[in-house]
Amino acid sequence: MGKEKTKEVYDSSRDKTLGKIVKGESPIWIRLAIWILRVWFFIYDCLNYIPYQLFNSPVEKLRKSGRVKAKWVDDRDGPIRNVDGHLAETFPGKNTIDKVWRHIVGEFEEAPCLGTRKLIAVHEDKQPDGRVFEKWHLGDYVWQSYNEIENKVQRLAAGLRDLADEEKEPKVVIFAETRADWLTTALACFRANITIVTVYATLGEDAIAHAIGETEATILVTSAELLPKIGTLGKKCPTLKTLIYFPKVSENEELKDLSDFRNQFKHVLSLNGVMSRNKTPLLESTATPADIALIMYTSGTTGQPKGVILLHENVVAALCGQNHGVAIITKEDTYIGYLPLAHILELDAELTCLAKGCKVGYSSPLTLHDRASKIQKGTHGDCHALRPTLMAAVPAIMDRIFKAVSEEVAASPRFMQELFKLNYERKRARYQEGYCSPFLDRIVFKKIRRLLGGKLKGVLSGGAPLNAETQRFMNICMCCPVVQGYGLTETCGAACVADINDLSTGTVGPPVRCSDIALREWPEGGYSPFNDPPQGEILISGENISPGYWKQPDKTKEDFIEYKGKIYFATGDIGQMRDDGSLLIVDRKKDLVKLQHGEYVSLAKVECALLNCPIVDNICVYGSSHEESTVALIVPNQKNLEKIAEEVGVTSKDLADLCSNSKVVDAYKKKLDDHAKSSKLTRIEIPAAIHLCPEIWTSESGLLTEALKLKRKPIQKTYQETIDNLYKKLRKSSSS
Structure with missing residues (x-):
């Protein structure tokens, strides 16, 4: 079975995408027009051959794409390690999240840090069935500098510390949408050395109560918009003493009466109220690398969500690995944040970008692009306003973009279908040969690229396997590299990130510098590191690995195992190692049925x-x-x-x-x-x-x-x- 799996790896030279979009034979005049264009492309190549070789050498691109990225440390049943060596700190000596943040602030000071769009107006869109949907008219992004965020962190941390000192083991549950206030509050908790418990904003009251009850959290942070979802939470969770709420996004909308909450909680405070509670700002943290930074609940694909314990040293190591893995980030970049910050993918992505001085503009799936469900017709979505250069995405979102573009092409006149097919095939072939296609990018794919702002230079896919055809399609149509990362909450985010220079598809790349990966034999499935190519269950070790699950010792013992004298997290995923050291995810033990x-x-x-x-x-x-x-x-x-x-x-x-x-x-x-x-x-x-x-x-x-x-x-x-x-x-x- 193991050898059969090697045949299933996607071969980009046999791309089937266009066969699904353009079917049947075209009229002779269309074929003639396409032939003329092919001749023009040939002449264009001849004229540009020397400039390509001098200024944008495909030979160098192919060398970078095929270079060895990871090797076995010893033999095949030992770990695989990044060729650049093992490293767990981006900034030597900065071994807690707060130390990393303060180093970043000192370096970038007045540079823009976090941005939020101003809400100009809210319109009500009445449906024929009587339902009413909100449509937003949004303005420009308003930015806060690194120093401004640090000032808020100091004051908020002092207020939180003041509230937390009333409790024995304080924990803060953040139950809110992705926004600047979420990350600012998290940085303040790291400063105050208070453990954060993450809860998804879409969960119901019972699920939130479960997380609060299990962690015995004492402080609940939410947004004014979500207050109706926690109406009786204070009564259900006796450990909760304090309720803190973010202001409403709409400045013109009044906040509901808080008297009922005041009957349930000892303290009910706005974010500004917390910042003004203690006049002495908290300038640094008492946290150590071994202190718990987060208890992050998993998404629960195979059962009840588990609270994953993440230490400060886990997060610091993860940032180090990801900063090296996604090497294209600079202080000139703009990242769009719209995925849930309660998910390790988004939290890691934002912190990784901030570590390079990049600015983060906030969005949501409901306002991401011009056709998003909450955008007022005739106005623009967040991608148009922000023009991001970097974004993270889950495969489901990219599959939707792929299908939307495919359907639009399939619905166009036959000549336009054939023209798109020619240009797509042309760019794909040139891309794999190491050449760029600036003419096609500016003329043919410009409209598609504008869907996400038109300025993207890199997209990182995580959270689940990305279909190889979708990855290639996005590479070509978005005119930028689309790379996969691989990791879990238990590995504090990415344990592998594909090389931005890798021209192939389907790989999740080599281990990041803070991680070692072993391939454990699984005889029942026919997988072994001694197969050709090497295969096996992916085991991950390193400073980014969680110490275990909150109050679940049996589950911790089951998933965090000793192997070859080291503690590894057993992922349950089956990996296959390529000659260049990159990994492919070819199977999953729990998804394999007999x-x-x-x-x-x-x-x-x-x-x-x-x-x-x-x-x-x-x-x-x-x-x-x-x-x-x-x-x-x-x-x-x-x-x-x-x-x-x-x-x-x-x-x-x-x-x-x-x-x-x-x-x-x-x-x-x-x-x-x-x-x-x-x-x-x-x-x-x-x-x-x-x-x-x-x-x-x-x-x-x-x-x-x-x-x-x-x-x-x-x-x-x-x-x-x-x-x-x-x-x-x-x-x-x-x-x-």
Whole structure:
């Protein structure tokens, strides 16, 4: 099985993307026009050959792309280490988060640090069904300098320390949206040496109460907008003594009556109220590297969220590794922050950028671009206003961009489709040869690039595996490198980051400098570091590794293991090492199911391949050792589902009706099977039966994590009856 997996790694030289967008043969006049353009490209190459060789040598780019990035320290059952050596501190001697922050402030002082857009007006958009949605008209970004943020941190830390001294072991729960106040409060907690407990802003009151109860937190920090979600939290959580709230985003909107909260909490304070509580600013922290900085709850893809303990030395080491791994960041850059700061990916990304003097402009998925759901028609989204050069993204967001562009191209006239195909193929081929395509970037891909502001020079994907075709498509259309990182909350963020100069796709790169990685043999799956290429379960060690889970010693003992005399975190992911030392994620132990006749199927691999299909918005594949095949639960793309319905003579536009119509489902299944075959899935990997779900899966419904990954157990529990019925139908059809 291990050797078979090597064939499944994406080969970018056989890109299938355009075959899914442009189908069939074109009229002769279109083919003639395309031929003329090919001739023009040939002449263009001849004229530019010497300038390319002199000023932008492809030979040098190919050398950097193929250079060895990591090596075995000893032999194959030992660790793999970055060729630049092991390092755990970016600034020698700065071994706590506060020491790193104060060093940064001293270096960049009056440079812009954190930016927020001013809300000009809120409009109400009434729907035909009576629902009302807010639409925002936003102005320019307003910036606070590094010194201004430090001044707030000093005063806020003093106020928090004053409140915390009333408790024995104070902990601060931050339950708020991603914004400048969130990060400022976190920096103040690090200054005051108070442990932060992170909670996602989309969670309900019971889930928040669980985190507070387990950690016995004493201070709750939230935003004025989220106060209605915590109406009775003070009564449910007796350890809570203080409520602190951020001001409303809309300056014209009045704050609700706080009398009910004053009955539940000893202190109810605004952020400004905390800053004015103690007149003596707190200038430095008493924290040591071994002190707990964060208890960060995981996204809970395989069960209940676990509180991951992160020490100051873990965060400092992670920043060191990521600063080296994402080497393109400079003080001239602008990062757009819109992912949840309660997720390690966003927190790490922002701190890593700030360590280089980069400025961070805040956004949200609802205001990110011009077509975002909260942007007033005729006004611009945050990417247009900010023009970021750097951003982090989860694969689900990039898959949506990929599908949106693909659908727009497919809906255009045939000549435009062929023209796009020619330009895409041309740039892809040149990109892999080490050449740039400035003419195509400025003329052809400029409009697509503007979706995210037009100035991006790098995108980091994390949180889940990124489909290799989507990665290549984004590389070409966004005109910048799109690289993958790999890590977990338990590794304090990225343990691997792909080299920005790597022209290939699919890799998550070499270990960052603070991490060592071992590949542990897994005989049942056929994976071994002595395979060719080396494979095995990814084990990670280093100063960035968490000491364990909060109040879960058994789970800590299970996941944090001793291997070859060192403590490693066992990820459960299967890695494969390339000749250059970069890693590929080829499987996951928990996502690997053994079917009735002994065949193994990687659910994540099948989902990754089918999620790239335009007719699929989301998919969860299910398999059992008691069954002969897999089945799939699918959230269909409504626009494409309606087209399929028209093709089979069904005129209804109601999503629930279409999802339950057998003719539509059969036609949908046929198109899905065609896509699966073109993606090289085997017969046993292709789901034998499907169910179309009219309900959209969201993090609010509890079926997706904040990073938009599947929560398998909740999905299985919700649709267990449906899964049972799918298998009953399969058994009935096979017996007949």
